[in-house]
Amino acid sequence: MLFDLDALTLARMQFAFTVSFHIIFPAFSIGLASYLAVLEGLWLWRKEQVYRDLFNFWKKIFAVAFGMGVVSGIVMAYQFGTNWSVFSDKAGPVIGPLMGYEVLSAFFLEAGFLGVMLFGEKRVGPGLHYFATLMVAAGTLISATWILSVNSWMQTPAGYSINAAGQFVPEDWWAVIFNPSFPYRFVHMVLAAYLTTAFVVGGIGAWHLLKDTASHGARVMFSMAMWMAALVAPIQIFAGDLHGLNTLEYQPAKVAAMEGHYETQVGAPLILIGVPDDEAEITRYQLAIPKLGSLILTHHADGEVKGLKAFPKDQRPPAEIVFWSFRLMVGIGFAMLGIGLWSLLRRLKKNRLYEDRWLHWAALFMAPSGLVAVLAGWVTTEVGRQPYTVYGLLTTAESASPIAAPAVATSLVAFIIVYFFVFGAGTFYILRLCGKSPDRVDPETEHGPSHAAGINPGPALKAGG
């Protein structure tokens, strides 16, 4: 079946597959690196053992997730060339230096200090160790800055001209980096990463609270995560709205697909649920609120909203995908807000936060929700900018390498096999690490009272070095 597809489709499948696997890990590790910095900071400041235990608990999980992010990221750095060589040749002079800056200012920083953070605790003092943790956290954020600038430039190109060889060449670096969609996309993605981590941490905290309500570590991490949910989820919804308005300005076809609008309308409804049909150019079985679409997008009940029919058929993104991925993302966003508000309500009474088992089950269920929302959001923005790689200027079909279909199909199969094996195992190990009690003190790095009291360090630790 795979071998019947053309090279372009296969290359797109390969990119979608490898980038989707990749984004899961940075989305999680950006937030987790900052969380580790907070935990170690609290430990150094307050000297409460629980922060140290939590730091060591999440550090191991970070190491596994970060390793998977690194190796899947190396693949991305080369895939531009192997499968999208025409794009690389044409866009390289603009996006290449930005990615070069990402490597120089972020990847080396993370990698250089990760070793000290993971292995160097006994070799450097607490101050330097904390510095290393901060550098790892800073590296993840710097990396996000550059790569989102690259992606945003591809969505809303600015500051370039086109030379005789057909290459995009830089004219104004400031305009390239701070292209129109970059600030919105950056804020939206970093908040998404923080929410993703908050819900993973909250879900794991909830799991341990369900097993043992008294667990000190579980209480602290659950409470911290719920604060993040309550504070960041509303900000994220607001930031997402601004990002959407920016998209409406620069990529109206994408917004039309997200909304499921085919007709250009004055006083457009907000379609909550429906089934878009790109062939028939209609969204069937609509459940819609009149005028709300215009109100949200133009801030006027009778504002005009462009539909997909306003664009030539070969310049439209597939609404059948974008419509659903967008709803999935937004739905999860509001569910996160709900959990955050629920937790605030429970804080009104002492200890209720740690005893509401329904809340804990809900938080556990929501643990992977951030990852799903991140993927859905990226599907929305990436599928929504089709058929272009550089929006309005270079089509996806023109971007691909002149590679024969069988070669791409073979490598795609190889990627699928290796990734499922490797990342399946990695996820399993992460879950197993998550399942260990956060209160257990690691006897290798710790000689605290609980260890002296003879708590069994557990079989998995014996497997360690």
Place this chain on the structure above:
Amino acid sequence: MTVDLPFIWAGLIAFAVLAYVVLDGFDLGVGILFPLAKKSHDRDVMMNSVAPVWDGNETWLVLGGGGLLAVFPLAYALIMPALYAPLIAMLLALVLRGVAFEFRWRTKRGQFLWDWAFSGGSLIATFAQGMALGALVQGIPVVNRAYAGGWWDWVSPFTLLTGVALVMGYALLGATWLVMKTEGELQETSRKQAWVTGAATIVLIGAVSLWTPFLEPIYFARWFAWPAMLFSAIVPLLVLVCIFGLYTGLRDRSDYRPFFSSLGLFVLCFAGLGISFYPYIVPPALSIWDAAAPDKSLGFLLVGALVLVPLILAYTAYSYWVFRGKVDPHEGYH
């Protein structure tokens, strides 16, 4: 006078690739030698000797790839499809060995699986890199800004030779690294391995060096034309110095000399390659000036590189300094 930015960048990219080869070279080499260690404890020590630094080492590979895209986008767009199969194989192998650093500590039952992923991945990645390098040296046909060769051009007697040569070379780096970082029985074993891999590496370097000038007339002219030969002859002479250092270092049971002599060998081979290549980046079609991005791209990234590369070297050196000396078998956070 204008600054020749493509020339400067060719030097910087070459430096990144060299840094990658020598740094990831020894940790891939440790992976290649991994299955030869009989005791599980020895394997733990071998792994721990590179665990804190492998990630930084591999970042040079990302810089090599990312830097090529930034400053020589056309070369990137030609080399990557031309070397499609070996590069994909290398990437997948690097995935397998990279995750093994963490995964093997997370399971007792499945540890053997990740040990195989580590050694198999290291071996395949190295062999693929060697073949890719050989294929680049062989030359890449280009028509109209696109790769114009066949999909199996990267397989030839020459590329098989360079593949094997790199496996031996990395194994030598790995063995001498372990001589430097370990003690007792493991160090003894590593020293024996260094003798074997060292001899094999030297023979293979000789074979590749003698073969290369006959692949392309430009390479031949570079090495044997008078008076350029006076300068290019320095490289083989220095190679002899490094071989002497390796030999005496192993004979005198020195901790450091074998490793640094082996590093020297790699640096010199790389310099030799540079002598053959210059000023081509995709021989024989494309010079560095043909492939370069506009000066505005090169200049912009150069500013950052001039500030950041020294910083990177400083904290990389610091990180090696923190983990200096013999590996403590009881260390590690796992």
